[in-house]
Amino acid sequence: MAWYSKGVCFTCKGCAHCCSSEAGYVFLSAEDLKNIPSFLSISEEDFLERHTRRVDMGTYYQLSLLERDDLSCEFLGKDGRCGIYPVRPLQCRTYPFWPYLFSDRALLEAEKANCPGIGEGRLYSESEIRKMVKDTLVDKLVTIVK
Numbered sequence: 600m601a602w603y604s605k606g607v608c609f610t611c612k613g614c615a616h617c618c619s620s621e622a623g624y625v626f627l628s629a630e631d632l633k634n635i636p637s638f639l640s641i642s643e644e645d646f647l648e649r650h651t652r653r654v655d656m657g658t659y660y661q662l663s664l665l666e667r668d669d670l671s672c673e674f675l676g677k678d679g680r681c682g683i684y685p686v687r688p689l690q691c692r693t694y695p696f697w698p699y700l701f702s703d704r705a706l707l708e709a710e711k712a713n714c715p716g717i718g719e720g721r722l723y724s725e726s727e728i729r730k731m732v733k734d735t736l737v738d739k740l741v742t743i744v745k
């Protein structure tokens with residue numbers, strides 16, 4: 600039985616901490632690579648060149664959005680809102696329902712220090728959580744063989 604079989608509460612408080620507080624990666628899925636350039640009205644090539652970086656994962660690369668010198672995501676607006684919210688990446692849409700964070704109750708508990716929405720508000724059922732965890736698995740993300 601999964602440790603989250605009775606569900607987990609989460610409601611985003613809109614604090615933007617996860618978009619700005621520390622160095623990190625916003626990895627992109629194949630779907631993100633279509634949706635975001637379309638939303639920005641630029642070509643996929645332009646998007647790749649101007650807004651992404653390759654992250655060395657050892658035997659392969661993954662694509663991540665760029666971040667600013669202050670460590671905020673380049674799509675975070677001055678108003679604290681996501682500038683590409685309707686097409687925000689899979690990784691952003693499914694946070695905090697990530698495989699790593701749900702692999703152990705203690706990891707999600709520790710994540711509360713980064714996100715005030717975990718443990719608050721709407722109750723997500725085990726089946727909803729399983730779907731989002733599955734959606735965020737690494738095989739949905741773009742990988743580039745070295």
Ligand code: SF4
Nearest residue numbers: 611612615617714716
């Ligand atoms: S840290 Fe949590 S509450 Fe704050 S914006 Fe991110 S998901 Fe929402």
Ligand code: SF4
Nearest residue numbers: 618672674675681691
């Ligand atoms: S794409 Fe939007 S939701 Fe995702 S990290 Fe950037 S600003 Fe935040």
